[in-house]
């Protein structure tokens with residue numbers, strides 16, 4: 462009898478992964494790809510052509526869950542054309558027992574339903590389906606163990622994501638993440654350093670450290686996040702380090718000092734504020750006040766004057782009055798974020814906010830989000846002009862999709878820059894004179910190539 466790998470090799474089986482949601486999920490899909498390639502699957506360019514289809518789902522918004530059910534249902538036709546196709550659904554949505562069971566019962570043609578804590582067992586599950594003809598349902602409850610050594614299939618250099626921790630302890634009242642990702646657990650610093658050194662040795666120049674709240678990273682050897690950043694700067698050959706997401710209540714003075722003192726640490730902090738009113742912040746269980754947030758922004762800017770600050774904002778949270786909303790508007794004017802991801806609150810089953818009184822009328826929410834986006838767009842248009850005439854160091858990431866004679870990449874602060882250049886520049890740091898700044902993108906001219914550090 463053939464082993465699983467021999468069977469997959471002999472049949473030239475291919476996989477396709479569809480990823481929904483955030484950067485954590487994107488990175489988890491790189492691990493799913495690594496696990497599937499470790500048993501012989503090869504990537505497929507299209508869903509139709511794949512022998513194994515994986516939907517890596519998100520459940521942050523309730524309508525994302527409804528859409529996933531629709532998209533999974535649509536796979537029935539493909540399965541009818543080829544009964545040997547394996548369909549797997551995993552990710553945050555299927556970590557919720559109720560949703561996972563509903564999906565498993567509703568779609569008998571789905572072979573595997575698994576939660577986020579079962580990811581490392583995917584090869585065994587595929588074996589059970591392919592060699593034994595079984596369906597697999599695997600949704601483990603909160604698993605505190607971190608699985609090291611999962612193979613990862615990443616995009617080609619220069620950028621790579623590295624998980625430093627999993628889960629979240631914060632229980633913001635609107636958020637489902639702590640229920641599906643479990644409590645915080647941090648990887649050992651030595652493992653993170655090894656992974657980053659391996660990446661640097663393979664041509665990667667920039668890493669994005671990922672965690673729901675990186676500021677509460679705490680390794681078993683006592684390393685906290687500022688120390689981890691310092692160690693990555695001194696003990697690895699990586700050129701640039703980004704991180705997300707930073708919870709404002711946990712961003713310490715020590716971290717600000719580390720950002721200010723190390724050239725390798727990008728001068729960009731994504732600092733979700735969510736609302737500008739103390740009442741709403743309290744109802745959201747965010748753990749800081751408006752004043753504390755503004756003081757934190759002041760402290761960061763004092764230490765790192767050229768810092769790029771970005772944020773997330775939710776409008777229409779239950780009970781948000783017009784006065785509360787105007788406090789969010791005034792906070793935006795006070796801080797003048799470089800960019801903001803703006804969301805209309807939508808009720809998420811299973812969270813505390815879902816049962817809060819004071820639901821805001823849809824028309825009011827729409828009106829508020831339009832006003833908020835208008836204000837933020839105006840701020841961005843003004844602030845981005847300061848880059849015109851400056852020289853920025855850009856890490857070239859790829860060819861521009863707008864013009865095949867142009868390359869694109871990011872500044873230290875994360876601003877996208879387009880300029881005339883050739884493919885061989887990908888992975889290089891270039892000094893680029895900024896000619897024009899338009900909304901979210903800078904356009905420039907290549908100066909001499911520059912090395913970072």
Ligand code: SF4
Pocket residue numbers: 629630631632633636637638639673674708
């Ligand atoms: S910090 Fe709050 S918003 Fe972020 S993942 Fe944790 S609970 Fe969700």
